[in-house]
Amino acid sequence: MFKLIWLFFRVGAMNEIQYRVNFVIQLFQSLIALGTVLIALALVFSHTTTLAGWSRPELLVVMGVYTLMGGLINLTIQPNMQQLLNDVQQGTLDYILTRPADAQLQVSVRQIHIWSATDILLGTGVLFVAFFQLQTSLGILQTITFVALLLFGGLLIYSFWLIMTTGAFWVIRMENILELFQGIYQAGRWPTTIYPNWLQVGLTFLVPVAFAVTVPAEALTGRLTIVTLLVALALTIIFLLFSRWFWKFGLRYYSGASA
């Protein structure tokens, strides 16, 4: 399985790296997006000193995690799910299904938009700056927890996208729903604790933005509780299992494009 993933990664990356101008364009876009977000943060803090108990460097941590996770999503999850959606609509999913490797694995790793790695780097850069401002040191345990939570967050988002895209087997025209997700994901720029309760629940268990961004940020700023960590782990496992089951369920109903 890992050989397959590595193969897809290499081919995909080589394919994209030829277009070096795209790197510059992506960098420019990422910088503008980051600049806008930082300006928003500065504006908020020109009027107040804390936001729902989070200080400015702590919010910078949230922004960093948001950018990093966004980069990860645009690197692998979004291109693959987009391709899957196209395949279902065009009927070319059949080619994937006839191959001897597991279909879910293939549709999940075959595409890679390598230039989104700039967002990952920028996000990490923002985290470094935030930590410099926080002037606390980061313990080994904290770092490991953070990385683990990032992994859980990524897997949660992946499972969520897969569930949504699997819906295409029935609904076919899923683009608008996926765009809806992009909009909701923006809520992750700020810690989800600021939203009204009903919205927080939605952002935690329906669209797992809270676990993708806020919880890893909590790990870095020392707010993480054991309960949250365990819930994150449990939720990730549940989402992964459900998405796998739903995918297989969908495949059974998939009637293919040709007779």
Add this chain to the structure above:
Amino acid sequence: MKYRLDFYLQTMKIAILASFQYRVGEYFYMIGMIAEPVIYLVVWSTVAQAQGGMVGGYTAGGFAAYYIVWTLVRNINIVFTPYGWEWRIQRGELSAMLLRPLHPIHYDLAYFAGMKVVVIILWLPIAIILTLLFHPTFNTTPFDVAVFAVAIWGAYLIRSMLLWLLGMITLWTTRVSALYELYFAIELLLSGRLVPLSLMPPWAQQLASFLPFQWTFGYPIEALIGQLSTQQLLLGLGIQVFWIVTGWLLVRLIWHFGIRHFSSVGN
């Protein structure tokens, strides 16, 4: 003149019918769009609470009012995207539009205006739900409503011109995405879209007053929620007229040069 009016009405009719067909897709799009203002609303309400109830002249209820009207104005602001020009040129649609006896901008203005009719109707339930969820406070007078009804169309016209000007750059070069991204970022900050302009630092507010962006976004919102005096309302309408005329003249000018340069490369 009557012929132009007829063209507008017919195109609007077509747009209304087409948009109405895809109303479910439109709804998903509109719902996805409210994520942005709801986020801003929550953040600024939180700041207002931390500052003892008010910040920049807005209470939490004031912010709710601002951002709910925001959702309508945002939809009115949607016009033909400058990114669409490359697509249009490549598909030969621009060449086809040039064959018509009317300047192509009239088609865009008429078509999107028609879409707005459907958008306004679809928006009303969303506005009601948002009002129930976020408890806005309005200080609106009937005069405010009247000015708003005029101002949103002024906003629509100004933004149509601006984005047409951006789009026309494609007549010279296709490497435009960086410029567009920069434009949209500046517009986000200086139009009242990210935050009400009264929350921006004074130098930014000064800068914004010289630019057309706030007249497409912040001004209509502030008019409807009752934030402006009669004098400011009328002055704003006057400035809108100024920008519409300026925009129109610039469009004619740049079009004159651009269309000579345009050689319809592509299929």
